[in-house]
Amino acid sequence: MIKYSNGLKFTKNTEKSREISGKSKSFSYGNRGMNLEGDINLSNEFYKQKGLCLITKRPTPINVVEVDYSKGAIITSAYFEKQSTTDYNGVWKGRYIDFEAKSTQKTTSFPLANISHHQIEHLKNVLKHGGIAFFIIEFSKLNKVYLLDASFVITCYDKSERKSIPYEQFLKNGKEIRRGYAPRLEYLPIIEEIYGNS
Amino acid sequence: MIKYSNGLKFTKNTEKSREISGKSKSFSYGNRGMNLEGDINLSNEFYKQKGLCLITKRPTPINVVEVDYSKGAIITSAYFEKQSTTDYNGVWKGRYIDFEAKSTQKTTSFPLANISHHQIEHLKNVLKHGGIAFFIIEFSKLNKVYLLDASFVITCYDKSERKSIPYEQFLKNGKEIRRGYAPRLEYLPIIEEIYGNS
Numbered sequence: 001m002i003k004y005s006n007g008l009k010f011t012k013n014t015e016k017s018r019e020i021s022g023k024s025k026s027f028s029y030g031n032r033g034m035n036l037e038g039d040i041n042l043s044n045e046f047y048k049q050k051g052l053c054l055i056t057k058r059p060t061p062i063n064v065v066e067v068d069y070s071k072g073a074i075i076t077s078a079y080f081e082k083q084s085t086t087d088y089n090g091v092w093k094g095r096y097i098d099f100e101a102k103s104t105q106k107t108t109s110f111p112l113a114n115i116s117h118h119q120i121e122h123l124k125n126v127l128k129h130g131g132i133a134f135f136i137i138e139f140s141k142l143n144k145v146y147l148l149d150a151s152f153v154i155t156c157y158d159k160s161e162r163k164s165i166p167y168e169q170f171l172k173n174g175k176e177i178r179r180g181y182a183p184r185l186e187y188l189p190i191i192e193e194i195y196g197n198s
Numbered sequence: 199m200i201k202y203s204n205g206l207k208f209t210k211n212t213e214k215s216r217e218i219s220g221k222s223k224s225f226s227y228g229n230r231g232m233n234l235e236g237d238i239n240l241s242n243e244f245y246k247q248k249g250l251c252l253i254t255k256r257p258t259p260i261n262v263v264e265v266d267y268s269k270g271a272i273i274t275s276a277y278f279e280k281q282s283t284t285d286y287n288g289v290w291k292g293r294y295i296d297f298e299a300k301s302t303q304k305t306t307s308f309p310l311a312n313i314s315h316h317q318i319e320h321l322k323n324v325l326k327h328g329g330i331a332f333f334i335i336e337f338s339k340l341n342k343v344y345l346l347d348a349s350f351v352i353t354c355y356d357k358s359e360r361k362s363i364p365y366e367q368f369l370k371n372g373k374e375i376r377r378g379y380a381p382r383l384e385y386l387p388i389i390e391e392i393y394g395n396s
Binding site: 048051053054056058059060061062064073074075076077078079080085089090091092093094095096097098125126128129130131 | 246249251252254256257258259260262271272273274275276277278283287288289290291292293294295296323324326327328329
């Protein structure tokens with residue numbers, strides 16, 4: 001169980017949850033020794049406890065090659081697979097929510113190479129079925145986090161001449177997510193604002 | 199890519215998808231050398247291709263203990279974790295769908311020990327947030343598959359004196375899912391029937 005009592009426990013639990021999720025990619029750290037994934041997981045836990053929405057993280061897919069059953073199903077050989085969908089999905093007021101979270105150390109633009117073709121296809125599909133789809137993108141060095149509607153990111157992605165989204169576009173087309181203590185990232189009011197009447 | 203051309207390929211692909219999903223539990227087989235998970239995955243792929251709904255399988259959570267980076271991030275020690283949510287979720291007409299699939303070799307009742315407390319809590323939460331929640335339960339020896347609304351299963355589960363759901367209850371409170379060629383399990387018309395007007 002995640003505890004909200006002090007900073008140490010935040011860090012400890014995040015380390016643990018990172019280990020369990022089996023992520024091999026490197027993390028960029030925010031101003032309080034946290035990473036974007038940890039902040040989102042804590043925020044989701046907060047929203048769940050408050051009964052405001054239910055968002056879960058998809059486990060990292062792992063291809064299991066060898067299992068030693070003599071020791072009670074210990075995996076002895078396996079490798080990480082690329083997530084073919086997105087990291088997060090869930091439900092808010094009966095509606096389907098799906099999003100991907102990305103962090104960049106760049107300060108002037110977000111490189112679209114961070115997003116896989118599979119994820120774009122998945123989010124197009126989500127939109128086709130009337131789901132709510134967006135990205136949460138962190139500029140770690142600027143200590144800023146934005147929510148960007150998936151349709152905007154998809155448009156940028158499909159314009160092959162553009163290899164990144166300039167930071168100005170985040171100010172213009174995104175919504176800044178307020179950082180707080182609990183939740184760490186107040187992204188739900190933004191969902192309410194953008195998608196509440198659609 | 200899953201191919202729908204012949205029975206052999208079905209089997210081949212299912213074997214592969216089973217390996218990737220890293221399931222350690224045993225499977226019960228239907229009449230065509232298939233298992234429930236494989237049938238559902240193929241049905242989801244069919245519905246996705248037809249643009250009718252978008253349901254994805256959550257990867258099996260694996261706790262990674264040791265990774266050998268000298269060979270390019272090969273996992274050398276890990277173990278399977280229990281899914282704390284359910285196996286499937288997705289979107290249909292903007293609405294959130296969440297379900298768990300279970301198979302039993304019993305012929306007279308479905309043992310509730312097959313369902314974890316975490317899964318019941320998760321599905322209660324889904325219902326609280328207005329999501330569509332159900333179980334797909336296979337009686338493999340009878341070659342019958344039923345869709346049962348989650349609220350009914352939760353009620354049975356919470357009555358501690360009852361350790362299983364009698365088969366008659368499936369006939370009375372469930373809906374039989376027709377088996378076919380494509381999709382293998384025609385569960386979407388049942389969702390339409392039960393939840394279409396709610």
